[in-house]
Amino acid sequence: SNGINAEYESSGINAEYGYIDCLSESADELLLRYFEGEGNAQKRKASEERTRGSISFTGSLVPQGAGMVLKVRVISCASLPKMDTIGSCDAFVKVTIQPRYCTKLSHLKTFQTKTVKSLNPEFPEKSSSFTQAISVDFPSLPRSRAVCLQLTVMDKDLYRADFVGEALIPLEDFLHSPPTKVFTLPLVLPDLSDS
Numbered sequence: 001s002n003g004i005n006a007e008y009e010s011s012g013i014n015a016e017y018g019y020i021d022c023l024s025e026s027a028d029e030l031l032l033r034y035f036e037g038e039g040n041a042q043k044r045k046a047s048e049e050r051t052r053g054s055i056s057f058t059g060s061l062v063p064q065g066a067g068m069v070l071k072v073r074v075i076s077c078a079s080l081p082k083m084d085t086i087g088s089c090d091a092f093v094k095v096t097i098q099p100r101y102c103t104k105l106s107h108l109k110t111f112q113t114k115t116v117k118s119l120n121p122e123f124p125e126k127s128s129s130f131t132q133a134i135s136v137d138f139p140s141l142p143r144s145r146a147v148c149l150q151l152t153v154m155d156k157d158l159y160r161a162d163f164v165g166e167a168l169i170p171l172e173d174f175l176h177s178p179p180t181k182v183f184t185l186p187l188v189l190p191d192l193s194d195s
Contacts, residue, residue: 038168038190051186052165053079053119055093055151058182061174067135070097070171071179072111072149074128077187080119083155083162090156091121091164095130097171098150108132115156134171145170153187165189 056075061068074093083089095111111130113123136147149171153164165187173183 051188052081053077053153053187054184055153055167055187056182056184057151058180059149059169059174060177060179060181061134061171062179064133067133070130070132070134070149070174072130073125074113074123074130074151075182076120076122077153078120080121080153080164080187082119083164084157088117089119089121089164090115090117092116092154092156092161093123093128094150094152094154096150096152097132097134098148098168099146108134136171145172147171149174151185163189 055077057072058075059070059072061070072095074095077091077093080089080091092115093113095113097108109132111132114127116123147170148168150166150168152166154161155164166189167185167187169183169185
């Protein structure tokens with residue numbers, strides 16, 4: 001058992017989670033744990049000023065029948081890094097509710113804005129609004145703050161898209177949020193791509 005823990009510690013996996021705990025958890029619990037950890041890592045990186053610009057958006061969760069409706073509008077990004085040889089960025093944003101492979105969330109869709117060529121893109125309202133019905137009972141989840149909105153900023157190239165940065169915010173933060181409240185979050189690299 002000591003050899004297993006030492007191997008995981010040396011490979012960069014946080015030892016507090018422990019190998020045995022991972023074996024006893026369901027896939028859904030592991031996904032929730034991962035996104036809870038990513039949210040905490042995002043705060044740490046922002047405090048260390050390890051960001052790649054920022055993203056501004058509005059978001060609200062509105063009760064509807066037995067569930068809720070999530071309404072999101074991507075407004076803009078600021079101070080994106082230069083991604084092209086000409087010093088620009090062809091930015092678009094992918095909006096996903098995570099962990100999307102979790103059983104209770106697997107039916108939810110991903111939304112994408114149109115591409116705007118700028119290091120400080122402003123997204124037209126018509127092509128940057130997203131509405132999604134959600135039937136998740138947050139208090140019943142073991143890690144309710146791990147269910148989050150993931151905003152991934154990408155740079156569109158001719159043949160592929162390059163990752164710029166991402167921001168995560170727990171859906172619970174939208175529960176009592178007025179629909180016009182603007183959230184601005186730092187864009188960071190996930191730990192897997194962090195150098």
